[in-house]
Amino acid sequence: MLSTRARLIFTYQEVIGTQTHTHRGNRRAETHFRKVLFGAACDVEMKIDEKVVAFFESCNSPVDKEGYLYKKGEIKTSYQKRWFVLKGNLLFYKDRQADRDPLGVIVLEGCTVQLCESEEQFAFSLVWSEPGLRTYKFAAEDQACQESWIKALLSANHNYLALLVMDMEKKYKEALAAFSADQTNPFNMPNFNTTEPGYSAAYYRQTSTPSLFPVSAVGAGPGPMLQTPAISPKTASKRSPKLWPKRSANVMPVNTPAPPVGEWAGICIEEFSKLHEDFGKEVKELISNWSKRKRAGEIVQQENLIDFG
Amino acid sequence: MRFNEKELVFLSRQPSEMAAELGMRGPKKGDVVKKRLVKLVVNFLFYFRTDEEEPIGALLLEQCRVEREDSQSFSVAFLDEAERKYLFECDSEEQCGEWIDSIIKASYEFMRKNLIFYRTEIHRLTGKDPLEQYGISDETRFQVSNGLQLTPRDAASL
Numbered sequence: 001m002l003s004t005r006a007r008l009i010f011t012y013q014e015v016i017g018t019q020t021h022t023h024r025g026n027r028r029a030e031t032h033f034r035k036v037l038f039g040a041a042c043d044v045e046m047k048i049d050e051k052v053v054a055f056f057e058s059c060n061s062p063v064d065k066e067g068y069l070y071k072k073g074e075i076k077t078s079y080q081k082r083w084f085v086l087k088g089n090l091l092f093y094k095d096r097q098a099d100r101d102p103l104g105v106i107v108l109e110g111c112t113v114q115l116c117e118s119e120e121q122f123a124f125s126l127v128w129s130e131p132g133l134r135t136y137k138f139a140a141e142d143q144a145c146q147e148s149w150i151k152a153l154l155s156a157n158h159n160y161l162a163l164l165v166m167d168m169e170k171k172y173k174e175a176l177a178a179f180s181a182d183q184t185n186p187f188n189m190p191n192f193n194t195t196e197p198g199y200s201a202a203y204y205r206q207t208s209t210p211s212l213f214p215v216s217a218v219g220a221g222p223g224p225m226l227q228t229p230a231i232s233p234k235t236a237s238k239r240s241p242k243l244w245p246k247r248s249a250n251v252m253p254v255n256t257p258a259p260p261v262g263e264w265a266g267i268c269i270e271e272f273s274k275l276h277e278d279f280g281k282e283v284k285e286l287i288s289n290w291s292k293r294k295r296a297g298e299i300v301q302q303e304n305l306i307d308f309g
Numbered sequence: 310m311r312f313n314e315k316e317l318v319f320l321s322r323q324p325s326e327m328a329a330e331l332g333m334r335g336p337k338k339g340d341v342v343k344k345r346l347v348k349l350v351v352n353f354l355f356y357f358r359t360d361e362e363e364p365i366g367a368l369l370l371e372q373c374r375v376e377r378e379d380s381q382s383f384s385v386a387f388l389d390e391a392e393r394k395y396l397f398e399c400d401s402e403e404q405c406g407e408w409i410d411s412i413i414k415a416s417y418e419f420m421r422k423n424l425i426f427y428r429t430e431i432h433r434l435t436g437k438d439p440l441e442q443y444g445i446s447d448e449t450r451f452q453v454s455n456g457l458q459l460t461p462r463d464a465a466s467l
Binding site for chain 1: 319321323420427
């Protein structure tokens with residue numbers, strides 16, 4: 001038996017589901033309303049700085065993928081066409097591509113991507129497997145679109161990129177070492193110190209190694225910018241190659257024990273190559289499952305569109 | 310804007326190396342410094358009232374400027390400085406520096422830029438594209454020309 005509050009929430013959600021959200025005022029009221037009702041009954045009242053999130057969506061930072069998808073409503077079971085914009089680990093959605101403000105955002109952390117049983121063709125879902133967490137269901141226009149989105153969403157999480165960057169950093173070190181082995185002069189690590197223009201001297205910790213990446217922490221621009229230094233072994237200063245920075249991203253260091261098994265449905269893989277392999281298997285499995293089902297439906301099996309080499 | 314709140318709360322419970330009680334002041338006029346448990350998970354900064362399990366709020370750490378304000382405090386600013394600047398007070402200069410470093414490096418966009426930097430450099434040094442072995446060298450999100458500038462000497466020229 002639902003409490004009055006719970007019933008109110010469901011009714012309200014159904015109501016807002018039918019509106020077209022074209023007026024910003026409505027949305028603000030909806031958000032406030034939702035915070036009050038939803039929060040009260042479910043004890044979740046976390047604020048998110050919406051202006052910051054909205055700015056990230058609209059700014060000229062790279063878009064990883066965008067396009068129309070059908071999204072199943074939260075309470076209503078019908079699929080509604082929405083314009084999706086994937087930036088990093090955030091999946092924004094709007095009514096139409098031309099809309100200025102997104103209707104919502106899905107943070108892609110802690111979820112997996114799966115094919116799902118659906119009356120809709122080319123369906124897939126984002127699944128959080130913890131109790132109480134939801135599943136988002138989508139449907140694409142065609143198989144190519146479906147596969148492309150699945151692939152993009154699988155690798156959108158922060159950890160994937162973090163591991164990839166770590167892997168690249170390792171390869172860079174190796175390349176530098178190999179490069180220096182060819183030189184007659186002893187190699188010295190390029191000096192990425194604070195005298196570069198645009199740096200804030202205060203950014204660097206006094207006692208530790210300067211970061212490998214010449215980062216301008218202070219900028220008049222929209223965000224931290226990476227400056228590519230003019231690397232030339234001949235002009236580099238005398239700095240020991242041993243002074244490598246610890247890590248470039250917020251990941252578990254390779255030498256520490258694995259984190260306690262618990263709530264985290266994410267990955268404890270430490271090598272990007274293993275992660276990449278697993279993704280490849282996952283996508284191949286998804287495709288082969290889809291293909292098996294389609295064979296039963298007498299549709300010609302298409303070639304495997306994703307080649308993992 | 311709707312967002313997957315419960316899933317974000319779930320994220321806030323994940324292990325993090327950067328979690329500490331800091332003084333935190335919000336961006337609005339009249340906001341005062343309050344003691345908060347601040348936790349960095351992926352590119353989000355969560356903050357909790359001390360001893361509470363559910364975070365009060367979450368800050369997306371993209372398109373932000375992180376600056377040292379004085380020896381023990383730093384700020385995270387978004388959009389126009391006046392509009393959105395969060396202040397954090399640490400216990401030591403060293404802790405302050407660690408937070409600044411961690412927050413900058415947590416940004417997805419920062420990681421992407423570094424990836425492109427490494428890729429470019431490895432290619433320059435070895436003649437090979439390191440992403441090819443993973444079959445992801447064609448992905449638009451790792452392309453150099455993807456709206457990113459790699460050599461701005463002067464940020465004002467952007």
